[in-house]
Amino acid sequence: MDVSFILIILLFGAAATYFVGDKWASKAALIFSTAALAATIYVTYRYYVGETVNFMYPWIKSPKITLFFIGDRISLTMVLLTTALTPIIVASSFGNLFPKTRAFYALIMFMAFAMAGTFLAGDGLLYYIFWELALIPIYFIALIWGGGNTEERKKAVVKFFIYTFAGSLFMLVAFIYLYQKQYSFFYTTLYNLRLTSTEQNWIFAAFFLAYAIKIPIIPFHTWQANVYQKAPAAGTMLLSGIMLKMAIYSIIRWQLPIAPIPAIQYQYIIVGLCIAGVIYGSVLALKQDSLKKLLAYSSLAHVGLIAAGVYTMTLDGLRGAMLQMIAHGFVVVGLFFASEIISRRFNTDTIREMGGIRIQAPKFTSMFMILVLASVALPGTFNFVGEFEVLYSLAQTNIWLVVIGGTTIILGAFYMLRMFQQVMLGEQNAKVFADINFSEGLVMVLIIGVLLFFGLYPKPIVDFISPELERTLIYIKQI
Template identity: 65%
Template sequence: MNVSFILILLLFGAIATYFAGDKLAKTVALVFSLASAVFSVYILNLHQAGINPSFISQWITNPNVFIALQVDGLSLAMLLLTTFLTTIIIFSSFGNQYNNSKTFYALVLFMSFAMIGTFLSADAFLYYIFWELALIPIYFIALVWGNGDVEERKRAIIKFFIFTLAGSLFMLVAFIYLFQKAGSLMLSDLYAVRLTSQEQFWIFLAFFLAYAIKIPIFPFHTWQANTYQKAPAVGTMLLSGIMLKMGLYSVIRWQLPIAPIAAKTYMNIFIALSVVGVVYGSIVALKQRNLKKLLAYSSLAHVGLIAAGAYSLSVDGLRGAVLQMIAHGFVVVGLFFAAEVIERRFQTQEIAEMGGIRIQDSKFASLFMIVMLASVALPSTFNFVGEFTLLYSLYNVNIWFAIIAGTTIILGAVYMLNMFKNVMLGDKDSRVFAVVTTQEIIVFVVIIAVLLFFGMYPKPISDLVTPPLQEIVGRINRL
């Protein structure tokens, strides 16, 4: 059995969910997402046993295009992140009612299918198709099932769609040029093509525009906060927890190895842009009065640090980036789920309209606090491991990068603790905050268990991703 089965499983699951009807849709979607998570663990076991479950088959003969799916430690880490978070996200939505739920859950599974395809693709044309396919379901999820004023929601979602699509076109042009040089779109052949310094600069820049918008990196972030706010909770979790990782993963897998000379030449510029995003996101988060917008800018600061580590071009930087990508995925899903739990009860995202929740439900306050502390990289949590490694890699490049990027720890603690005080503490609100349900507790417990376990023992993930990252850094240093 090869790795293509997981894509078939999710695609079939999306179709089955749609035809299951509105009553059964969420259950069917959960079953298929859970099955994909189990199968991803099976693939991991095969990989660790030395069995390569990759898949390649010719698709188009002229030009040569292959359905090529690659499995190594890096793609496996992203596969596991996507399948497990998709399962958690679907289960977290059980407390909501959606009109036309069969279409809603089918789109969620289809999006997971497309994102996994992006992480596994070893042919540039196939990768580009999956990259663009992932944009379609989230567009409709956010547009149709989003919240707030309809016209404002349309403007936010259309801006997001146009920005990300426009960035992708630059990447497509880069792939067309590379095909002319290499005569192939296979990743291994693109790695082998020899480009001049000037060619590498333009290829690197084209990739950067696509990935900087998707991640996003300052100043290409302007679509993010409004989209996160207007999207339904499931859409926001998919965007922040998984979809932005497509851009970060692609920096490591595609951009750096294909244009290594440009990566080394302009390393300080792109690290500086990423670090600016860290500071900017943290400062803007301090001023937010909307809970989802605050979390959106917090996410901007965290992914800026991840991007800075990736552009440091060291094994420590890339390893820290991957560790923090996974940690951030679970933390941000937990935070946005907490915001959704509050909105279900208070029907608001405005922090000023919250407060006194701890008095009514101390259990929820405790769960929220643990996730919040993980977000600010409290030692023994997964985020601490990732941020420490990233800051160490930046220190090895330039101490000032590490010092400036390190402000995210201080500023993050300020705005997150202040948010917790205003949302959870204070006198009892006149509105009743219903205690968290068993289903909601399960979601929090699973997320917290991951954050604490890998915060204390990150070795399994580190061992999984280090070999392919060493190969990538070795290739960069050889050229």
């Protein structure tokens, strides 16, 4: 079994989910997404014991495009994140009744297929195709099943689509230019190109535009909060938990090894933009009365710090970013799921209309509190491990970067704990809030279990990803 089987399961699962009909769609999606997770674990094990799990098959002769999927320590880690979160996201949607149910769950499965393909693709044009494919299902998920005013939702979703699609076109132009150098899209061939400083500047800028919009980095962030708020919970989880990680992964896989010179020359400017997002997102989170918007701006702050760690181009920065991508994926999915549970019972997203939940739902309150503490990187949680390494990498670059970047911990603790107090504590709310049920509790326990286990014992992931990151740094530093 090689990595292509993961993609086959997800793609077949998307088709099967659609054709089984509305009644069985959610169950089919859960079965196939769980099967994809099992396949990913097995393929990762085969790689770990020394077997080759790559897949290569000639596709198009001119231009030379190959179905080339790479299974290495970086790509498999990101596919594990994708296939682990997908069944959780599917299960978290069981409490909602969706029109056109089969289409909704089929789109989730197809999006997981596209995102996994993006992480596995070793051919530049194949990577671009999967990158764009991932945009299609989230567009329809947010547009058809999103909430709020219809016109406002349409504007937010169309803006998101145009931003991300337009930015990606610059990346396509960069790949076409690179192809003309060696008539190959293979990532290792592109790594070894001897590009001039001017060529690298243009290639770097083209990639940066695509990735900065997707992450997003200031000033390319304006689409994010509205889409997160308008999209259904599952769509927001897919966006924040997995999709934005495609861009950070791509910086490590494609941008830095191909065009390292501008990354070094403009390092302080780029890291400065990332850290500006940390402060900007935190300040805006403080002002929000919408729970989903608060979490959206919180995510903006956290991913800004992750991106800053990548652009330090140190082993600690890359490793910390990888760890934080995984941790952030789980915690943000957990927080948006908690937000969805509250919205289901109170039928509102407005914080000032909440409060007093602890009295009626002590189990849910305890679980929500753990997620909040993990979000602010409390020692003992997974987020602390990645955030500490990212901050350490910033300290190696410039001490002032870590001083300013570290404000995410202080500001994050302030607005998240204040939000918890306003939403969960106080006198009993007039609205009835039933405590968490079995299926909801199972999803929360799985997420919390990952955050606590790897918060106390991150060694398996650290040992797994470090050798590949060290090899990547060799390409980045060969100037």
